[in-house]
Amino acid sequence: MTSKVDEFNHLIVEKKEQVDNLLVEKKHVNDLMNEYQDMIQTTEKLNRHLVERYYESRMLSSIEQNSDIFRHGQQQALNALQDQQSKIDKDIQYLNRDITEIERKRNIELQIEHERGKINEH
Numbered sequence: 001m002t003s004k005v006d007e008f009n010h011l012i013v014e015k016k017e018q019v020d021n022l023l024v025e026k027k028h029v030n031d032l033m034n035e036y037q038d039m040i041q042t043t044e045k046l047n048r049h050l051v052e053r054y055y056e057s058r059m060l061s062s063i064e065q066n067s068d069i070f071r072h073g074q075q076q077a078l079n080a081l082q083d084q085q086s087k088i089d090k091d092i093q094y095l096n097r098d099i100t101e102i103e104r105k106r107n108i109e110l111q112i113e114h115e116r117g118k119i120n121e122h
Contacts, residue, residue, distance in 0.1 A: 005113070011102050026088045051063055
């Protein structure tokens with residue numbers, strides 16, 4: 001194999017390592033989203049309990065207002081995590097395309113080397 005093929009192989013390994021790193025990051029983001037969903041459910045239960053307990057109180061409007069603010073904030077945070085996950089997915093997709101293209105070039109180079117070897121044998 002020539003240095004050109006070795007170079008292609010090295011690039012492929014680098015790209016695959018980048019994909020692996022992104023997959024780890026994606027799992028981390030997914031874990032964060034799951035933890036966040038659990039936290040949201042717990043907080044919503046607490047808010048429902050507070051609303052039930054203070055239904056006849058002047059504090060009810062404050063509790064409802066805080067619940068609305070929380071829901072808005074939770075949606076923003078969840079959207080940010082989903083955006084990050086989408087970006088990771090796109091990056092993985094681009095890297096996989098790069099890997100496919102590099103493998104194609106490497107295979108062409110290997111074919112050329114193979115043909116040269118046949119010509120030199122004759």
